[in-house]
Amino acid sequence: MDNEALDINHLNKWLGNTEMVTDYITPIVEQRYRATLNIDPGNPAIGEVVTTGIHWMLGWNLKKNDELGVDSHPARGDFLPPVPLPRRMWAGSQIKVKKPLRVGDIVVKKSKVADIKLKEGRTGQLCFVTAEYEYIVEDEVRLHELHNIVYRDVSKAGGGSGVSDTIPDDADFTETIFMHPTILFRYSAIGFVGHRIHYDYPYTKNEENYPDLIVHGPLQATFLLRAAEKLKGKSVTSFNHKVMAPVFANSDYIIGAKENTDGSVSCWGAVKGTGMTMQAEAFFE
Numbered sequence: 001m002d003n004e005a006l007d008i009n010h011l012n013k014w015l016g017n018t019e020m021v022t023d024y025i026t027p028i029v030e031q032r033y034r035a036t037l038n039i040d041p042g043n044p045a046i047g048e049v050v051t052t053g054i055h056w057m058l059g060w061n062l063k064k065n066d067e068l069g070v071d072s073h074p075a076r077g078d079f080l081p082p083v084p085l086p087r088r089m090w091a092g093s094q095i096k097v098k099k100p101l102r103v104g105d106i107v108v109k110k111s112k113v114a115d116i117k118l119k120e121g122r123t124g125q126l127c128f129v130t131a132e133y134e135y136i137v138e139d140e141v142r143l144h145e146l147h148n149i150v151y152r153d154v155s156k157a158g159g160g161s162g163v164s165d166t167i168p169d170d171a172d173f174t175e176t177i178f179m180h181p182t183i184l185f186r187y188s189a190i191g192f193v194g195h196r197i198h199y200d201y202p203y204t205k206n207e208e209n210y211p212d213l214i215v216h217g218p219l220q221a222t223f224l225l226r227a228a229e230k231l232k233g234k235s236v237t238s239f240n241h242k243v244m245a246p247v248f249a250n251s252d253y254i255i256g257a258k259e260n261t262d263g264s265v266s267c268w269g270a271v272k273g274t275g276m277t278m279q280a281e282a283f284f285e
C-alpha cells in the first residue's frame with residue numbers, strides 16, 4: 001500500500017461525523033441471541049434485563065446491497081472514513097453500563113467518529129479509527145462504548161501471533177467453546193452483519209488470505225464478559241477488551257477468568273498453538 005494513499009488530513013474530515021439508528025429489542029431478538037450463545041431461549045418478558053453483550057447486535061445502519069463494499073461492510077466514506085487499506089478488523093472496545101437494557105426497549109444508537117490515527121505495524125501501515133457509541137433509551141444513555149477499528153493491508157500471514165505461545169493455567173473459571181460456523185452465521189444474522197469474513201469461506205481464504213472464517217471480535221468479547229459474570233455472579237458495570245490475534249471457525253476457543261484483589265476480573269481467550277488472542281478486564285459495583 002502506497003503511503004501517500006493514507007492522507008490523514010483527508011481522513012480527518014470524518015472526525016466528528018455522526019449517525020443515529022433506532023433499534024427495538026423484541027423478545028424474539030433476545031431469544032435468538034440466547035440460543036446463539038447456547039442459552040435456553042426461554043420466554044423473555046417485556047421489561048426483563050437482556051442477556052449481556054446484546055448491545056453489540058443493535059444499531060447497525062441498514063444499507064441496500066448495492067451500497068456495500070467488496071467485503072460487504074457498508075461502503076467506506078459514509079459514516080466511517082474511506083481508509084484505503086483492504087482489511088478492517090475489530091480491535092477492541094471499552095464499555096460502561098450505566099443502566100441495563102431491557103426487553104422491549106426502543107434503543108437509539110448514536111455514533112460518532114471520535115479519533116483517527118496512523119501507525120506502523122509488523123505488517124505495514126495501520127489506521128486506527130475510534131467510534132464512540134451511546135445507547136439511548138427514553139433520552140437516557142444506558143450504555144457508552146468506545147469501539148476501536150483497525151485497518152491494514154492484506155498479508156499472507158493472516159493475522160497476529162497473540163501475546164504469547166502459552167495459555168494461563170491459574171484461572172478461577174474456565175470453559176472451552178467449539179467455534180462452529182453456525183454460531184458465526186447466527187451471530188451475523190441477528191445483527192444483520194454482512195462482513196463476509198464471518199460466513200463466506202472462499203472470500204475469506206482467497207481474498208483476505210485467512211485459513212478459515214473469522215470469529216467476530218464482539219462475539220469473542222461476549223464469551224469473556226459472560227465468563228467474568230459467571231465467576232462473580234452479577235452483571236458487569238464496565239468492561240474493556242483488546243484483540244491480540246484472530247480466532248478461526250472450527251477451533252476450540254479456550255476462555256479463562258481470574259478474580260483480582262480489588263474485585264475486578266481479568267479475562268482471556270486463547271487457542272492452542274496460538275496462545276492468547278484476547279485480553280479483557282471486567283469491573284463490578
